[in-house]
Amino acid sequence: xxxxxxxxxxxxxxxxxxxxxxxxxxxxxxxxxxxxxxxxxxxxxxxxxxxxxxxxxxxxxxxxxxxxxxxxxxxxxxxxxxxxxxxxxxxxxxxxxxxxxxxxxxxxxxxxxxxxxxxxxxxxxxxxxxxxxxxxxxxxxxxxxxxxxxxxxxxxxxxxxxxxxxxxxxxxxxxxxxxxxxxxxxxxxxxxxxxxxxxxxxxxxxxxxxxxxxxxxxxxxxxxxxxxxxxxxxxxxxxxxxxxxxxxxxxxxxxxxxxxxxxxxxxxxxxxxxxxxxxxxxxxxxx
Amino acid sequence: xxxxxxxxxxxxxxxxxxxxxxxxxxxxxxxxxxxxxxxxxxxxxxxxxxxxxxxxxxxxxxxxxxxxxxxxxxxxxxxxxxxxxxxxxxxxxxxxxxxxxxxxxxxxxxxxxxxxxxxxxxxxxxxxxxxxxxxxxxxxxxxxxxxxxxxxxxxxxxxxxxxxxxxxxxxxxxxxxxxxxx
Numbered sequence: 001x002x003x004x005x006x007x008x009x010x011x012x013x014x015x016x017x018x019x020x021x022x023x024x025x026x027x028x029x030x031x032x033x034x035x036x037x038x039x040x041x042x043x044x045x046x047x048x049x050x051x052x053x054x055x056x057x058x059x060x061x062x063x064x065x066x067x068x069x070x071x072x073x074x075x076x077x078x079x080x081x082x083x084x085x086x087x088x089x090x091x092x093x094x095x096x097x098x099x100x101x102x103x104x105x106x107x108x109x110x111x112x113x114x115x116x117x118x119x120x121x122x123x124x125x126x127x128x129x130x131x132x133x134x135x136x137x138x139x140x141x142x143x144x145x146x147x148x149x150x151x152x153x154x155x156x157x158x159x160x161x162x163x164x165x166x167x168x169x170x171x172x173x174x175x176x177x178x179x180x181x182x183x184x185x186x187x188x189x190x191x192x193x194x195x196x197x198x199x200x201x202x203x204x205x206x207x208x209x210x211x212x213x214x215x216x217x218x219x220x221x222x223x224x225x226x227x228x229x230x231x232x233x234x235x236x237x238x239x240x241x242x243x244x245x246x247x248x249x250x251x252x253x254x255x256x257x258x259x260x261x262x263x264x265x266x267x268x269x270x271x272x273x274x275x276x277x278x279x280x281x282x283x284x285x286x287x
Numbered sequence: 288x289x290x291x292x293x294x295x296x297x298x299x300x301x302x303x304x305x306x307x308x309x310x311x312x313x314x315x316x317x318x319x320x321x322x323x324x325x326x327x328x329x330x331x332x333x334x335x336x337x338x339x340x341x342x343x344x345x346x347x348x349x350x351x352x353x354x355x356x357x358x359x360x361x362x363x364x365x366x367x368x369x370x371x372x373x374x375x376x377x378x379x380x381x382x383x384x385x386x387x388x389x390x391x392x393x394x395x396x397x398x399x400x401x402x403x404x405x406x407x408x409x410x411x412x413x414x415x416x417x418x419x420x421x422x423x424x425x426x427x428x429x430x431x432x433x434x435x436x437x438x439x440x441x442x443x444x445x446x447x448x449x450x451x452x453x454x455x456x457x458x459x460x461x462x463x464x465x466x467x468x469x
Binding site for chain 1 (some may be wrong): 294296297298299300301303304305306308309310312313314322324331333336337340344352356357362363364367369370371407421424425426427428429431432436437447448451452453455456459460463464467
């Protein structure tokens, strides 16, 4: 069982973008929403629509992401959404402070219109950011991460660490599965669960120790090889960096990301828009 | 073994940062299909002990890179996406654990092992606290959910794993290192 990257080349708008653009855009949206503390549905809904559009444009097959989405939905709806609905905490104080009419009562807890609207807003706000996070491993070429970080301004050494980590990953996954098979051949029973937590954890040692110790030996050999090639003495060349070039679409996305980031601050602190409030149409549904 | 300064960042740190990251990524990914011990909503991920071990053995930079890149890789190959605050939290976990590296003289000595475990647990606390508290910004949860729902289970699980597995890793490493003569 070898580790396989979830990445697959697809000729889509998203995958034609420069990886740097995608990372920068991702951070612009996240920080644009979270740092100015935006809770206004009039700002969140357009961003949600944009994230959903970008997600669909990535054309990731449903069977690939089904498990991830099930987990996220459980987290978002059951833990976060339900908590928001019942407690109303986690966002702006106005949710719990407002004298919002009670719609119904669960286990002695008043569920107000404000709490219902807040729970809905929070779920949409979280999914907006998740929609941008999930496609990354499926649509970004693992061979280009290191180069992308280098071109984003990280040092040669940090970028090379990224690159090397990607290179080692399949090797260690292979070592791990080989170790697991060998230990099983010797009678090691992974599935046999007994004893307390500590003894069960100790039972995992025969799987972990050989892989980790082998990797420390490999490390010394790689260090020797790199030192012999004078790694780190002068700036290195990054051949793949020729593949990274901002095109028109990249400038457009970077501009959009910048507008979202700055827009969040301007709306919140300049124009006073973006705070949590309950729209009249929603209140009218209940009263 | 630790004749370099704590914050040095050379070839050794680059290579072990990458190796630690790849291992942490692989073992986190393996957590998806290996039956792991669990109690309530606390999961015991053995990968964490490997991350703390890399910090302990090779210093704070290696710990940080292994945690940050490793968590990103683990999430990526499992298909979770990219959750930057948990990656930074994992990085901090390795970094704080790595602050003990310069003080470890003998990986087999009881005193050194206890010191490493204490730094490891502090690292777990710092890293998971960062990740849980920043969830308040990204998911808008309240401090109660952040602490009870995210921090406490993550802290308990990771602290137990560190306490149980880190000493085993350190003793095994002492044997490998002495055989290699470095």
